[in-house]
Every structure is written in C-alpha cells, then in structure tokens.
Amino acid sequence: MTNRATATIHGWLLLLPAMACLALFTHWPAVASLVESFYSTPRGRRPARFVGAENYQQMLADPIFWKAMSNNLWFALGTIPTSIALALLMAVWVNDKIVGRTWVRMAFFTPTILPMIAVANIWLFFFTPQYGLLEQIIHAFGGRNTNWLGSQDTALYAVTVVAIWKEAGFFMIFYLAALQAIPLNLGEAAAIEGASRWTYFRRVQFPLLMPTTLFVLINAVINAFRMVDHIFVMTRGGPDNATTLLLFYIYQVGFSFWDTAYAATLTCVLLALLAIVAFVQYGFLERRTHYR
Amino acid sequence: MSAAPRPVAVATHSDPYAPRGLSLTLESAGAILLALIWVLPLAYAVWAAIHPAEYTTRFVLTAPLTLDNFTRAWAAAPFARYFLNTFILVTMILACQLVLGTLAAYALARQDFWGRDVAFALILAQLMIMPDALIVENYRTLSRLGLIDTIPAIALPYIASAFGIFLLRQTFKTVPKELDDAARVEGASPLQVLMKVYVPLAKPTYIAYGLVSVSYHWNNFLWPLLVTNSVESRPLTVGLQVFSSSDQGIDWAVICAATLMTSAPLLIGFLLFQRQFVQSFMRAGIK
Numbered sequence: 001m002t003n004r005a006t007a008t009i010h011g012w013l014l015l016l017p018a019m020a021c022l023a024l025f026t027h028w029p030a031v032a033s034l035v036e037s038f039y040s041t042p043r044g045r046r047p048a049r050f051v052g053a054e055n056y057q058q059m060l061a062d063p064i065f066w067k068a069m070s071n072n073l074w075f076a077l078g079t080i081p082t083s084i085a086l087a088l089l090m091a092v093w094v095n096d097k098i099v100g101r102t103w104v105r106m107a108f109f110t111p112t113i114l115p116m117i118a119v120a121n122i123w124l125f126f127f128t129p130q131y132g133l134l135e136q137i138i139h140a141f142g143g144r145n146t147n148w149l150g151s152q153d154t155a156l157y158a159v160t161v162v163a164i165w166k167e168a169g170f171f172m173i174f175y176l177a178a179l180q181a182i183p184l185n186l187g188e189a190a191a192i193e194g195a196s197r198w199t200y201f202r203r204v205q206f207p208l209l210m211p212t213t214l215f216v217l218i219n220a221v222i223n224a225f226r227m228v229d230h231i232f233v234m235t236r237g238g239p240d241n242a243t244t245l246l247l248f249y250i251y252q253v254g255f256s257f258w259d260t261a262y263a264a265t266l267t268c269v270l271l272a273l274l275a276i277v278a279f280v281q282y283g284f285l286e287r288r289t290h291y292r
Numbered sequence: 293m294s295a296a297p298r299p300v301a302v303a304t305h306s307d308p309y310a311p312r313g314l315s316l317t318l319e320s321a322g323a324i325l326l327a328l329i330w331v332l333p334l335a336y337a338v339w340a341a342i343h344p345a346e347y348t349t350r351f352v353l354t355a356p357l358t359l360d361n362f363t364r365a366w367a368a369a370p371f372a373r374y375f376l377n378t379f380i381l382v383t384m385i386l387a388c389q390l391v392l393g394t395l396a397a398y399a400l401a402r403q404d405f406w407g408r409d410v411a412f413a414l415i416l417a418q419l420m421i422m423p424d425a426l427i428v429e430n431y432r433t434l435s436r437l438g439l440i441d442t443i444p445a446i447a448l449p450y451i452a453s454a455f456g457i458f459l460l461r462q463t464f465k466t467v468p469k470e471l472d473d474a475a476r477v478e479g480a481s482p483l484q485v486l487m488k489v490y491v492p493l494a495k496p497t498y499i500a501y502g503l504v505s506v507s508y509h510w511n512n513f514l515w516p517l518l519v520t521n522s523v524e525s526r527p528l529t530v531g532l533q534v535f536s537s538s539d540q541g542i543d544w545a546v547i548c549a550a551t552l553m554t555s556a557p558l559l560i561g562f563l564l565f566q567r568q569f570v571q572s573f574m575r576a577g578i579k
Contacts, residue, residue: 004405010482012404019411023453026418035431043486058494081497090326096311099320100327107327110334113569115511116550117529121536125544131349133336165330174572185308191308199311206396226344228426232533236361247424247514254428263428270425278420289479 009284030271036264048261053244055265065266067241068249075245076224079167080161081103084216086168088209091175092201105176108169116166120233124149127234149235152242159243162230167223171216179205218281225273246270297452311434341546348545354388361549370523370544371553374531381443381516381527382509386502388451397460398486402472418454421494424514432517445519446527450509456501459576463497464490500572508557528554 003048010017026263037055039048060067094105111119126133126279127148135145148158182205231237236254237244244252254263311319340348341362346354363431382414394403399405400412430449431440439445457561467490475485491498513529526534532554538545562569 007403008405010408011399011403011408012411013397014403018415018452018457020394021448022391022415022418022454024433025423025430025449025452026426027414029426029433030421032432033426033427062355090323093319093323094328096316096319098311098316098323098356100324102566104323104327105570106563107331110331110559110562112333113507113511113558114555114574115529115535115558116578117511117512117513117530118555120332121532121551122333125548126333126336133349136349165333169330170573173570177574187307187309195327197309197311206446222420222422224424229529232513235537235560251427251518252429252515260428260432267425267428268308271421272421274422274425 003201004214006238013254020127025095031130033264033267034260037268039261040227041259041261045171049282051261057268058262064241064244068246069231071242071244072246075160076221078157079163079227080217080220083164083171083220084167084213086164087117087171087216088175088213090168090172091179095171095179105172109205110170111166112170116188116227116229117168117233120162121122123165123230124234140141141192152239155235155239155242159234159275161232162234164225166227166230167220174212175209176217178209182208212283218277221277222274225270300422310539334484337548337552340545341552343545345543345545362546362553365550365553366548369527369531369535369550371531371550374526374528374554377443377525377531378510378527378529381446382506383448384443385450385509386505389453389456389505390498390502392452393456393460394486394491396457396578397464398490400457400461401464404489415454415457418452419458423449425519427515430515434519443525446516446525449515453505455576456505457496459501460494463494467493467548497575499568500575502574503569503572507558 014264016107036048038050038052040046040051040054042048047246050152067248090108094101094108098104106203129145129150132148132178134148138144140148146154186204187200190204195203228245231245231248232244235243237248250263250266250270253266339351342357342359344358344360400408400415427451432446434440434448434498437445438538439448471489472485475489480488501577511529512527513533514529516530517533520530523531532550535550
C-alpha cells in the first residue's frame with residue numbers, strides 16, 4: 001500500500017466517530033426535512049404521500065407563519081444592533097481604568113452564564129402587571145399601569161429586551177480582547193497628530209475592530225433565530241402570536257399540533273435563512289480574515 | 293471561527309487616550325450605572341428568595357432573612373434528581389465531545405489524506421445548522437432508536453461538536469511538527485503521539501472548551517424539553533420550567549429560590565473563577 005492510501009485509511013478512521021454522529025444528527029435530518037416537506041403528514045392509518053409543493057402553498061397562505069417571520073425580523077432588528085452597540089460600549093468602558101472595573105465586567109458578563117430559562121422567570125416577574133418591579137418603578141414616577149407581556153403592542157419589545165440583556169455581555173468579551181490587541185503606539189501616534197478621542201475611536205479603533213464586529217454580527221444573527229427559551233416562560237408565543245418566533249412556531253407545529261410535514265417545511269425555511277447567513281459569512285467575512 | 297487577532301503582549305506605554313479626571317469620573321459613573329441595571333434582575337431574585345413572601349415586593353431594609361423559600365422549593369420538586377440528571381448529562385456530553393473531537397481534530401490538523409477538505413467542510417456545516425433547528429427530524433430518529441425519555445437521547449445530537457473539532461484543530465496546528473517527528477523517531481504510534489504530545493499541549497484549549505460546553509449544556513432547554521417526560525431523565529432547566537409553570541402558581545419567592553438554586557453551581561463557579569471563565573469564552577470565540 002502506498003503511504004497516501006495508509007494515511008487516508010488512518011484519517012478516515014479517526015474521523016469516523018465524529019462524522020457518523022454528524023451524519024446522523026446534522027446532515028441526514030437536514031436532507032430528511034427537505035424530502036419530508038414534499039410529503040403529507042401520516043395520520044392514523046393514512047401513510048405519508050407525495051404532495052409536491054402543497055406544504056409550501058399552505059405555508060404561504062398561513063397568517064401565523066407570516067406573523068412569526070415578521071416577529072423574528074423585528075426581534076432580529078431589535079436585538080442585533082442594540083446588543084452589538086452595547087457590547088462595544090461595555091468593552092470600551094471596561095478596557096479603560098475605570099473605578100470598579102472588575103466588578104463592572106463581572107456584572108456585564110454574568111447573564112451569559114445563567115440559564116435563559118431561569119432568568120426568564122425573573123424577568124417574567126419583573127414585567128408582571130400590578131406588583132411587578134417595572135410597574136412599581138413606573139408607579140413611583142406616576143406612570144400608568146401597563147400589562148407589558150399581555151399586550152400585543154409591548155410583548156415583543158419585552159422579550160427583545162431580555163435577549164439583549166442576555167447576549168450583550170457575551171459579545172463584550174470579544175470586543176475587549178480585540179481592543180486589548182490594538183498596539184498602544186497607534187494611540188500615541190494619533191495623539192501626536194492631535195486627534196480627539198472620538199476621532200481616534202472612529203478612525204483607528206473601530207476599523208481595527210471590524211473583523212470582531214463581523215464575527216459578533218454572524219453570532220447575533222444566528223442567535224436571533226435560535227433564542228426561544230425565554231418565550232416558553234414569558235409568553236408562550238402570545239398574546240395572539242405576538243411573540244411567536246420561527247423556531248417557536250416549528251416547535252408548536254411539530255410538537256403541539258404534531259403536523260410533522262408542515263414542521264419540516266418550516267424547518268427548511270429556517271435552514272434556508274441560516275444558509276444565507278453562511279453564504280454571506282463565507283463570501284464576505286472569510287475573505288477578510290483567515291485562520292491557518 | 294476566526295475573528296480578532298490574538299492579544300499580544302503590550303509594552304508598558306501609557307495610553308494617551310485613557311480618560312483622566314472628570315471624564316474618568318463620568319465614564320466610571322456611566323459604566324457603574326449600566327452594571328447596576330445589568331445585575332438588577334439577579335439582585336432582585338436574591339432579595340425575593342431570602343425574604344418571606346410578604347416582602348417580595350416590599351423593599352424594607354428591616355425585612356427578616358429566611359432560607360424558608362429554598363427549603364420549600366427543594367421539597368416541592370425532585371431537584372436532587374434533576375441536579376443528578378444534569379450532572380450526568382453535562383459529563384456525558386463533554387466526555388464524548390472531547391474524545392470524538394480530539395480524534396477528528398488530529399486527523400484534520402496533521403494527516404494529509406484524500407477527502408480531508410471535504411470532511412472539514414461537512415463538519416463546519418454544523419456551525420450553521422445547529423441541532424436546535426433540526427428538532428423535528430432528530431426527535432423522529434431518537435424515537436426510532438427507542439431512546440426517547442433517556443439522558444443519552446438529550447446528549448446524542450450534541451456529542452459531535454463542529455465547534456470543538458474546529459477549536460482543537462486550530463490548537464493542534466500550532467504544535468511544532470518537530471515534536472511530532474521526534475516522538476515518531478522514538479517509535480511512538482500515531483495514537484501515542486496524539487496522547488503524549490498533542491493532548492498535553494492543548495490543555496488550555498480543553499479547559500476553555502470544557503467550560504463553554506458545560507455552561508451551554510447546563511443551560512440548554514428546548515431539546516431536553518422535547519425528549520424527556522419523566523423525573524428520571526429531566527435536567528434542571530426542564531425541571532425548573534415544570535416546577536414554576538405548574539406547581540407553584542404565583543409564589544414568586546419560591547420560584548426565585550428555585551431559579552437561583554438551578555443557576556447556583558455555574559454562578560458560584562463563575563464568581564470563583566471569573567478570569568478563567570471570561571478567558572475561556574474569549575479563547576473559544578477568537579480561535
């Protein structure tokens with residue numbers, strides 16, 4: 001046997017356990033979702049039959065699907081820019097020698113390691129009408145009572161706030177690492193040129209943080225489609241689907257209504273969205289940064 | 293995934309843009325204010341948990357302290373069993389992830405063979421298609437395997453981790469080839485080289501990945517919710533949800549106590565090893 005053939009056998013033997021698991025729980029289910037989205041849901045004695053694009057037609061005519069998509073879009077638009085901007089602000093602050101730096105950094109990062117399902121309980125109480133913490137604060141300032149989670153106008157904002165609170169500190173640490181990697185002589189040079197601190201940030205620091213921003217952005221986009229744990233505790237998608245996100249709707253269709261074919265169809269939409277993110281990343285991000 | 297360059301050792305220059313005097317005071321005040329807002333939910337949960345129920349929304353400094361809420365929560369649901377389940381779950385996942393990840397990463401980093409790049413691309417696909425998106429089909433697979441409502445069922449979709457493989461591959465690539473060659477000259481087999489040379493040198497990566505993995509799976513909720521329906525297999529997150537949504541109604545003091553209890557091991561670990569936690573998450577993201 002040639003050297004290369006031996007290496008190939010060794011290589012694939014080493015890869016085999018991981019590849020088998022990935023094939024079974026990532027590649028196969030992705031393909032199976034696509035196939036199943038063209039079949040009907042088997043019910044009782046009726047087996048699944050090929051229905052062509054019927055599931056997709058049903059989806060396009062489904063007002064809850066569109067509601068979930070628009071909710072998810074607003075959730076993404078609400079969480080992504082705000083959490084990234086806050087993360088950057090936190091990192092700049094914590095990078096300076098401010099008073100109580102260690103404690104401040106710890107406070108920002110703590111939500112990252114807490115279970116979302118647990119903190120959602122606390123936030124649920126925070127937003128509770130009448131005697132919740134937020135109501136008490138508003139009341140102390142003479143404001144009106146609002147049922148934050150029970151009103152269609154505010155429920156999505158409430159779950160968005162929780163998501164921002166949860167992930168901003170996580171993104172902060174990437175900015176912090178990147179800020180610490182910027183050589184100090186750049187600052188000295190800028191200071192000699194007489195640049196203001198804002199100019200230094202805008203023209204030197206921020207451009208140098210661009211790879212980090214793109215990395216954080218990709219993560220934030222994926223999170224916007226993945227974070228649903230708090231929905232289970234705080235609203236269960238309500239009121240009247242005002243907080244139903246795409247993944248939560250997949251859960252409802254697949255595991256409450258047991259319409260598996262339609263759930264597979266919705267899964268394909270989610271996979272397509274994630275594929276677009278991946279496409280943008282490999283076409284845009286990977287060209288600018290490299291790992292070797 | 294790649295992002296920022298690694299932090300470099302910085303010479304001890306003084307930063308001309310470091311805030312001083314008034315601007316430092318303002319910046320500190322802003323940062324501390326935001327930090328207070330950030331800990332407010334947690335601080336509130338602590339308040340509610342350690343005071344009697346009538347003080348849950350009445351903030352008086354003279355309120356008596358009590359551990360009653362914790363004992364009531366502990367007695368109201370099988371939390372001991374949930375703790376055990378979660379402990380078994382995160383240990384099982386981490387152990388499998390490390391074994392599978394180490395083998396795969398070694399192949400990808402140091403073996404040159406036919407189909408390697410295709411394999412790497414197939415593995416990286418999981419970074420985008422996270423297991424959470426495939427709950428419907430994965431549930432079907434596990435019920436075919438007859439594993440529904442078992443702890444291995446929660447673990448299986450996660451034990452091959454693209455993230456872990458990628459992280460270890462990057463680390464193994466930094467190991468000097470000379471060390472590898474030297475060990476082979478001594479007559480070590482490829483697996484011995486892996487165990488004696490690569491694994492010890494990658495220890496910081498293992499610790500970083502371990503912390504991230506344990507935190508993630510300790511906190512994971514959606515998938516465990518779907519595949520478990522009994523006390524014997526339910527992890528803490530699902531147990532907490534069952535407890536707070538059905539058993540307790542609106543006894544917030546007890547719910548807050550239960551919430552703190554479920555988060556306690558990670559929270560205490562984080563407070564004790566803050567630096568390691570932050571650096572682990574940082575390292576895991578940067579590579």
